[in-house]
Amino acid sequence: MTPTMDSSSLRERQKERRRARIYNVAIDLFKQGGFQGTTATDIARASNVSRGTFFNYYPYKEAVLLDYGSEVMERLRDLAEQRLAQGVPAMSVLYEIWDTLADENARERDLFPPLAYEVMNPNPERARTAYQALPLSKVVELVLRPLHQEGQIRTDLSLQRISNLIADTYLMVALRWSAYGTERPLKDEMRLALGLLLEGALRRDGPR
Template sequence: MQGLRERQKQRRRERILRTAVELFKERGFQQTTAVDIAKASHVSRGTFFNYYPYKEAVLLDYGAELLELAWGEAKAALENGVPPVEVLEAFWNRLAELSEQELGRELLSHLAYELVNPDPERAHAAYEALPLAQFVAEILRPLARAGRLRTDLSLDRMANSIADAFLLAVLRWAGHTPDRSLAGELQKFLTIVLEGVLARP
């Protein structure tokens, strides 16, 4: 019985998520309310808030799905012996592609803002939902073992710096560079940050 209840809850959460994302894309994030989402999902407003305490939490779930998709491809490439720097570049490009196609500027900017939300609980929830730095650390780990990363900084610090560069590139792209591609902006930032973490020959 417990298993059935859990499956029902998961299906309801999935329905709310898919409905919300569809409405965000059709109407715009600001123009879509929790009541709109609840009504279109055939649940009460209270039920919506049982699953998602605020609208942006829906975006965190959706962003987490996209990040997991890109990470699954990167992990497979690592396991198949693709060089880590190539994996990281491909991971970056895949994230750019998914972000542009599935989120667009408006949704991506709201998602990115959650990571710097002045409410520490919401910012923490965003970092928990979107563990980009952890995935970057896993990609860089073989380089660290091979002595190809600088040794005066921890792997976590370097991975966090690269993840922060991703966030900054996204925020700049969403708000200030309407004529440029996200992939191009991300590549510039990644090139600069990689120069700072790779060991000098």
């Protein structure tokens, strides 16, 4: 390996470590002082970087939350793949995924509303970036695919569309719960919503 390649590799590792430090500091500050009460300047100062350096890594404060959301989605996908490989029925896996996500959202209740709002950002580019960072519908599609292949899911709608509708419903129910609260725990709210959605998604005439 040439010295130039060594230097390039070193710089990349330094950038990765700096980004990880900024991310971890930001998440800690969000949990301590709230998302709205934490500024980019606060994050930069606590990370020992300049404000400009912060924006080099995260063009806007909400982008930090997209990294957090991506980590959650990766864990969900890994869990889904593991449980399906173990032979757990797809419907049970879907409810397990739902419960796991609800527990995460309830535990980090203050982080969810700004993260969800980013998916609905009026700026199309930011909304698209958020949607790509939070592929819940892809996890749902992964879990439902065995049922679709067995003919247990209606065929007049694509599996992708059904998965998108289920993921979108999670987003809206969890957002309302996080922002306004209800008497029900989030897990119960999500199980109720999922049950209603599956009533419409599953075929009642059996596989053909």
